[in-house]
Amino acid sequence: MRKRHLVVALGLLGMLCVPAHAEARDISRETLPPNDGWAAAAGGTTGGAAADDAHVYTVTDRAGLVRALDGGSDTPKIIKIAGTIDANTDDDGNRLDCADYTTDGYSLRKYLAAYDPRTWGAAKPSGPQEEARQASAARQAERVVLPVGSNTTIVGLGSKAVLKGGSLQVSNADNVIIRNLELRDAYDCFPVWQPNTGGLGDWKTAYDTLWLRGATHVWVDHITASDKGHPDEKEPTYFARNYLRHDGLLDITNGSDLVTVSWSRFADHDKAMLIGNGDTATGDRGKLRVTLHHNEFESVVQRAPRVRFGQVHLYNNRYVVPDDAHDYRYSVGVSTESAIHAENNAFHTPGHIEAADLVKSWNGTALHQSGTLFNGYPVDLLAIHNAYNSGSERDLTADVGWTPTLHTKIDSAEAADREVARGAGAGRTP
Template structure:
C-alpha cells in the first residue's frame, strides 16, 4: 500500500478514497478482484473510482454511500490508523498496530492496511462507533477465524475486504473499547453481524463460506446499505431480522444494491422479517432453493434486478414465504418492478401497489434497467487498486 509508514500506527488526517475493481467474469465468479483503470459502472462507484489520487483523498469515500445508509460517515475527517500487524492473539490487551487495537479506539478513525495480509480473528472483532475499515490498496483477508460484530454502534463503513471461512467461537474475555472488556458468549460464525446499530455501509466485499450467515442484520438495526459485494459458496446469505417476535425490527430499513449473488449460494439473498428492504440492480446468477425469502410482514421492493435460474435446479421461483399460508402473505408488500427473469425464473408478488409514502425518495436509489445489470455489478467484490492510478 502506501510506502514509508511511520513507526507509530496513527497518522494525520483521513484524506483519500478507496478504489478498485474486477474485470473478468471468471474472476467475478471466484470472488477475486480485478485491476482497474478508472472505470465506474454504477452510481456509487462513479463518485470515487476514477480518481488517480484516491489514496490521498480517502475521506471522500464516506460521501459516496447511497440508499438507506447514505448518511453513514464512518471515520470521515479523522486520522488514519494503519494496520501493520495481522496478529490477534490477546483479546484483552490488543497490540498497537493490530486491527483489534484500531477498532476499539474512542476517536473516529479511518483504518487502512500497510500491506497484503490475512487476519485470523481469535474472537469476534467488536468495534466502537465512527470507524472506516478500508482495505483498498492491499489484498486483505479476514479468514479462518471469527467474524466481525457491529454491536450498539453507529457510523461504520467496511470496504474492500475478503471475508471467508469464518468459524464459530466459544467466547472469551474481549475488549470492545479502551475502557471496557467483558466475557462474550459463543458466536455463531457470521461473517458480519450487525446488532442494534445504525448508519452502516458494507461495500465491495468478497464473502463466502461462513459458519452461519454472511451478513446478519438484527435487533433494531437500521439505515444500512449493502452494495457492490460479491457473495458465493454459502448456504445462509443475508438475514435481515432474526426473530418473528421482535417487533422493533419494524423500523429496519436496508438497501441491497449492485451486488452479485454468484456460484454456490443456496438461500437468503436476503431473507427478511419486518422492516423495509429495497433490492435494486443486483445480479442473481445462482440459487439452489430461493433468492428472496421472508416472514412476519416484511416490505420488499425489488427494482431492476436480473435473476437467472439454474438449468439443473428445480427451484425456479425467486420468492419463498416461510411457514405462512397465502391468506396471510397476500397482504405483505412484495413488489417486483422492472426485474429481468431468465431461464424460467419467476417472482410471485403480493399486494399492490406498494405504498411509496412509507419511505423517503432521498433514501431510494433510482433503479437502472435490468438489462445492463451484469455491467452495473461487473466489479462487485473486493477490488485491486494501485497507488497513483485510478481504480
C-alpha cells in the first residue's frame, strides 16, 4: 500500500514540475528580433508590446474585433483572435451575403448589359448602374475594411485562428505586428469593369487580405493568406475576361517602408504580392524597403512579388507551382527602378515550366541572384532571363546598388526548402 502511495505522490510531483516552456507560448508581447530584415531598422518593430492590460483584447467575432481596433487608433494595443471571425456579418453576428449589400437597383445582369464593350465602347463606366455598383460596394466596404492603427499587435490564438472575408488595412500607420493568423477570401461582391486595362479590359476588385499603404515598421509573420472558399478560377467569364473577385494577398504600396514578411504562406491566388503600385509613383524612391524570408508561395499565378522602386531582400523562400497549373505567368517581377537581392530560394515546377519563366521584367533592370535551386538543380536566373527573354524585356544586371545587412541566418536553398515546407504559415509559430 505504501508503494502505491509513493507512486501516486511521485506522479503528482511530476505534474507540478512540468517545465513552463511546455505550455502554449504567448507571442502577443513578442517584438521583432534584432537584425530580422528591414523592419528591424531605425528602432525596430514592437507593435503593441507596450499595451497596458486594459488594451489587451481577446476577440471572437467581428463586433469585438472592430471595438478592439478602435477605428485604427494609435493607442498601444494587443488583439488576440480566437477561432474564426467572419467580416461579412452584421452587428448581431448574422451572416451577410452579396444580396444584403446590393442597393439602388444594382444587378450584375443590368451592369453587363449597360457596359458591354460591343455597345458601350471603351469609355469608363458611368451612369445609373455604375453609381448603383459604387453604392453597393460602399456598403460592403463598411463591413469588411478593417483599419489597423499604429502600435498594434494582432495575433491568432492556437492553430486555427481565421479572419474570413476581411481586408486588414494598415494605412499611414507605424509599428504594427501581425502573426499566426489565417487571412482568407477577401471576396469582392461588386467588381468594376475597366475597359482600358491590358488591351482587352479587365475586372478590378477592391480588397487585399492585407494591405500596407503608407505603413512603416511592419512585421508580418506566420500568416496564411489565400482565396480559400471562392477560387477565382471557378468564376465565370464576362466580356472575355475572368470575373475576378480577389485583389492581392499582401500588397505593400504608397510609400510603405521597413517591412519584414517571414515564415508565411501565400496560396491559391492570382496576383499575390505587389510592392509599389505605379510606375509614375516617384515619391516611392528611397522607400519600399522590404525583406521576404522563409515564405512559401504555392499555386500562385504571378507577383511573388512584383516590385517597383523598392530595395527588396528575397531569401530562403519556397515556390511551388502545381502539376495542373495552366495559367502560371511568373514568380519574381522586376519593375521600374526596383532593386531585388535574391538569395538561396527554391522553385518547384512541372516540366512544362522553364527556369526562364520564373522572372519577368517591365522597365526594371536590377536583379542580384545567387544560390537558386530549380527542381533541385542550381540555376542562374539572371543569365537564363537574359538568354531566353522574349525580346520585349530588357536585359538584367546583377548590380542592384545595395547589399543587405539586416537578416537572419541565410541557409542553403535546399535546407530552407525543407524548413519552410514544415514551418511556414499560421498555426506553426515556433
